[in-house]
Structure formats: C-alpha cells, structure tokens
Amino acid sequence: MKVALIGFGNAGGKVVDELVAHQQVDDLHFIRAVLAINSARTDLAKLDHVPPANQLLIGQTNDRVKGQGVGADPDLGATVTRQDLHEIERALDDVPLYDIDAFLVVAGLGGGTGSGGAPVLAEALKETYDESVYGLGILPSDEEGGRASFNAARSFRSFVQAADNVLLFDNDAWRGSEDTVGAGYQRTNRELARRLATLFAAGNVGEMVAENAMDASDVRRTLGxxxxxxxxxxxxxxxxxxxxxxxxxxxxxxxxxxxxxxxxxxxxxxxxxxxxxxxxxxxxxxxxxxxxxxxxxxxxxxxxxxxxxxxxxxxxxxxxxxxxxxxxxxxxxxxxxxxxxxxxNPTQVPRVDHLQRRAVEAKENRDSKAGAREDAISKLITDDGEQLDPL
Ligand code: GDP
Known part of the structure; x- marks a missing residue:
C-alpha cells in the first residue's frame, strides 16, 4: 500500500522520520509523499530524514503560539490547525494522488499539537480526498500523569470518528523499565517503524509478480x-x-x-x-x-x-x-x-478503557480543585466577618 505520510506534532514527526529512514535502508517503497507538521519550530529542527521542504510550521500568526508550540493544550492544537488548514492543504498539493492508496496521519495523543491537530486534519482530508485516511495514534504511558491521559482520551474519540481506522501504539506496553525516556522512544520508534514498514510495503514489490502477494486492496479491506x-x-x-x-x-x-x-x-x-x-x-x-x-x-x-x-x-x-x-x-x-x-477492530482493548477511566478521574480532580480554589480565593480576598467594604 502506498501512502502519503503525515507526522503531526513531536511524536508524529519523530515516528515519520524513523519510517523515512527505514524505507531508505530497506528499500521498501511505500512512502510516496511525506509532511511533518508542528507548531513548535524547535521540534521540526530535530528531524533528520524529513527535508525542510517537507516540514510545515503552523500557528505562526496565532499570538499564543508564534512558533513556540501549544504547551500540551490540545484545544489550542486543534484551533491553530483549523486556522492554518489552507496552508496544510497547500503543502499537500504536491501529493501524487494517482500514486497513493491512503493517507496516514501519525500523532502522539497525550500532548497538544498532534493530539488536537491530527483529528482535525483527518476530518479535513476525508472531506477533500477520495483516498482512505488512516491514523496512527500513540497512547501515553501511565507515568505521564492524568493530563496526558485526559488529552489522549479526548483526542482518541475524535480521531477514531474522523479517520477510517486508527492503528494504535501503546507507550505503556512498550516502556522499558531501565530506559531513559529519550532512549526508550528511539527504540520503540524503531520497533514501530519496522512493523508499519512491513505491513505497508506489502504489495509494493514493483515489477516482481508473486503468486500469493498481498496488495493494497487487502489492507484496505481489513482496515475497512x-x-x-x-x-x-x-x-x-x-x-x-x-x-x-x-x-x-x-x-x-x-x-x-x-x-x-x-x-x-x-x-x-x-x-x-x-x-x-x-x-x-x-x-x-x-x-x-x-x-x-x-x-x-x-x-x-x-x-x-x-x-x-x-x-x-x-x-x-x-x-x-x-x-x-x-x-x-x-x-x-x-x-x-x-x-x-x-x-x-478489536472491541476489547483494556488500555483504552483504562485511559478513559484515568481521564475521567483527572477531570473530576481538576474540577474539584478548581471549585476549592475559587472558595479559597474568595476567602483570601474577603475578611472573616465580611465587615470590610471593597473600595
Ligand atoms: P505534541 O508535539 O504537542 O503533539 O506532543 P508530543 O508529541 O511531544 O507528545 C505527545 C505524546 O506523544 C506524549 O504524551 C508521549 O506519550 C508521546 N511521545 C512523545 N515523543 C514520542 C516518541 O518519540 N515516541 C513515542 N512512541 N511516543 C512519543
């Protein structure tokens, strides 16, 4: 299956970078176009294999972003993606539609840019193109705390609704106990790239005719x-x-x-x-x-x-x-x-249930803290017997 590969946010960009490297080494021709989108200039600069011409910085005109990222706020990630949809579509103008079977949008769901942006983009791609639109959603590990779970649970829902199918990768299951986070990600990104490359390279063997070869329609049917x-x-x-x-x-x-x-x-x-x-x-x-x-x-x-x-x-x-x-x-x-x-389409995915439970807990915790904070602020600014009038 030949794909137009789009990495959204930091994790999305890194996984796409790894896939491009993998394709070059193993000579598997399944990536027909590539684009890395981010709201943080520094994250794009870290990519080694996606050339600058295939990178897009969004949110530059948004006063809260200006090339500095969205600070793990998926609502802001979604907003800047909507604001810059025309730019994204322009960057995709060069995608050889005659030569691709699908779009694959890759994002970590626990942050802000990819979490908020990937579902918005998937929905826009579905509206604009006839090709299938698949997602690759990376679920955060428990160690990342309630906010990452909360972001991921919300993004997951919109991403699954927007895309034709969302391939999942669970950071919690792949967390190596002795790894530092950075080294761990490098290793897991490589593992993920091998799996994706083997799957998507099926049917792209060029001139070679194999008796029993899989092709893009088999993958499409399965993800259908x-x-x-x-x-x-x-x-x-x-x-x-x-x-x-x-x-x-x-x-x-x-x-x-x-x-x-x-x-x-x-x-x-x-x-x-x-x-x-x-x-x-x-x-x-x-x-x-x-x-x-x-x-x-x-x-x-x-x-x-x-x-x-x-x-x-x-x-x-x-x-x-x-x-x-x-x-x-x-x-x-x-x-x-x-x-x-x-x-x-497995219906029993314990990790998703767990994330959703954690997200609800995190939300309740946040709401009750916000309520308690309001009371505390009001107590702080008024005297005990409420005898003083404000000026
Ligand atoms: P964004 O740039 O705002 O989209 O946020 P990030 O991509 O930095 O982080 C979103 C989530 O992606 C995090 O909560 C992590 O769970 C995950 N993540 C970040 N970097 C990597 C990576 O290199 N590999 C993997 N597998 N997950 C990552």
Whole structure:
C-alpha cells in the first residue's frame, strides 16, 4: 500500500522520520509523499530524514503560539490547525494522488499539537480526498500523569470518528523499565517503524509478480471495519540454505523456488503464532477482532504456502472470525523472514478503557480543585466577618 505520510506534532514527526529512514535502508517503497507538521519550530529542527521542504510550521500568526508550540493544550492544537488548514492543504498539493492508496496521519495523543491537530486534519482530508485516511495514534504511558491521559482520551474519540481506522501504539506496553525516556522512544520508534514498514510495503514489490502477494486492496479491506487496530510482529533469521544461495551459486539457481517442505511450513506457521502471542503494538483481546491480515515478508525462497495456510486456520480459531486474509510480500534482499499480522477492530482493548477511566478521574480532580480554589480565593480576598467594604 502506498501512502502519503503525515507526522503531526513531536511524536508524529519523530515516528515519520524513523519510517523515512527505514524505507531508505530497506528499500521498501511505500512512502510516496511525506509532511511533518508542528507548531513548535524547535521540534521540526530535530528531524533528520524529513527535508525542510517537507516540514510545515503552523500557528505562526496565532499570538499564543508564534512558533513556540501549544504547551500540551490540545484545544489550542486543534484551533491553530483549523486556522492554518489552507496552508496544510497547500503543502499537500504536491501529493501524487494517482500514486497513493491512503493517507496516514501519525500523532502522539497525550500532548497538544498532534493530539488536537491530527483529528482535525483527518476530518479535513476525508472531506477533500477520495483516498482512505488512516491514523496512527500513540497512547501515553501511565507515568505521564492524568493530563496526558485526559488529552489522549479526548483526542482518541475524535480521531477514531474522523479517520477510517486508527492503528494504535501503546507507550505503556512498550516502556522499558531501565530506559531513559529519550532512549526508550528511539527504540520503540524503531520497533514501530519496522512493523508499519512491513505491513505497508506489502504489495509494493514493483515489477516482481508473486503468486500469493498481498496488495493494497487487502489492507484496505481489513482496515475497512473502522474503529482501531493493532499489529503483531515476529521475525526470524534466514535458513542456512537461503544464506548460502546468496553466494556465487545463487546465480545459477532459481530464486523463486518455494521450499514447501515440512520444516519450512513449520517455521512459517510458528512465526505467525509467535507474532500473535508476542507484544502487540497495543495489547488487545485477539478473540475480539473483526478482521485480520497476515503478511509473510522476506526472500521468496523462505515462503511456504502450507505454513501460511496452517497459520491462517490457527488465527481463524483464535479470533473466531473467518475474515482472515493471508499472503506474502517478496523482499529478495531482506536479511530476515518477518510475519506481520494486522488485527482490525478489536472491541476489547483494556488500555483504552483504562485511559478513559484515568481521564475521567483527572477531570473530576481538576474540577474539584478548581471549585476549592475559587472558595479559597474568595476567602483570601474577603475578611472573616465580611465587615470590610471593597473600595
Ligand atoms: P505534541 O508535539 O504537542 O503533539 O506532543 P508530543 O508529541 O511531544 O507528545 C505527545 C505524546 O506523544 C506524549 O504524551 C508521549 O506519550 C508521546 N511521545 C512523545 N515523543 C514520542 C516518541 O518519540 N515516541 C513515542 N512512541 N511516543 C512519543
């Protein structure tokens, strides 16, 4: 699936930056256009792979922002996005619409610019273009406190309503205990980029025609449920035969002979099981998903039709849905075999329920503090017996 990639806010920009880097290294051509939008000039300056010409600073004319960011205020983030929608649309004028299947808007939902701006942009894109509009929403970790949960819970609701589907990434599930926050983000952004790249690169193999290849319509169908989705992923080393065949002898061998023996089948189906049983981008109850898509990516010599079919039957049982598409994504020069599973529209996502509960608590806390503060201020400025008249 070929996408126009838009990073909104700091986290959105960093994840997009990582995806662009990943695409360059692995030669996976799924990003057809890229734009990083932010209200903070300094955040844009930190990007290494999104060129300045593909960056847009919004809110410059807003007196409360002026290039300095929105201070984790999503309402202000939404306001400046609305004010600058024309500029954003102009920046998207160059997107080759004939060559993209979807827009992907990436944002951290616990802050201000991305949290407020991404849903507004997703809604505007839906109104303007025929292409699908997907979101990638990063949920804050519990450690970030009530305000981040409050922002995320509000943004989540509008983002899911505005976009065709929102892929979720949960910072809480991916928080490494020994990491500093910065180093942790770098690592998780890389993990996230690998998953997204493997999924979206499916079907973009150029001239290479694969028998069982996934294509953009498979991804679109799976995400067509609406709601949210989560991604499972696992990877394994190549078999010695594949590594060997990369040597001189490879020139005399056919590169597309699928080794459909028992070992290859077990390796492939085991890899899919491992993926689904490992940490998802956002933990969810797999038995509550509506549709799934399984992609096996790597050198075609490693593919096994039987392995994919076995894994598909297993996943149908795990999910309780027959709506499971499965196929492969040939990447002849890849140095590992990867299984990626897109699980769409799970209804049991404990993290979202938890965030919403925390957000309600944070709001009640804020309201009661605001009430108590008003009383305290009024007490402070009036004397105990209210005997004094103000001037
Ligand atoms: P914004 O610039 O106002 O949109 O706010 P940020 O993007 O800085 O932060 C929003 C949320 O994104 C935070 O609450 C964090 O949960 C998350 N976040 C920030 N940076 C990163 C990052 O590099 N990776 C990940 N996974 N999450 C991030």
């Amino acid at each position: 449920t609406g709601g949210v989705s989560t991604i499972a992923y696992a990877t394994t080393e190549l078999s010695p035969e594949t590594v060997q065949s990369r040597g001189l002898l490879a020139r005399f061998r056919s590169s597309s002979t699928a080794s459909d023996d028992v070992d290859a089948a077990q390796k492939v189906s085991g890899l899919f099981r491992q993926a689904v049983q490992s940490r998802l981008t956002c933990p969810a109850d797999v038995s509550s998903v509506e549709r799934a898509l399984m992609v096996l990516a790597g050198p075609p010599e490693e593919f096994s039709r039987k392995g994919i079919e076995d894994a598909r039957s297993w996943l149908e049982q795990r999910t309780g849905t027959m709506d499971v598409l499965a196929g492969d994504s040939p990447q002849p020069s890849a140095d590992e075999l990867s299984a990626v599973v897109l699980l769409s």
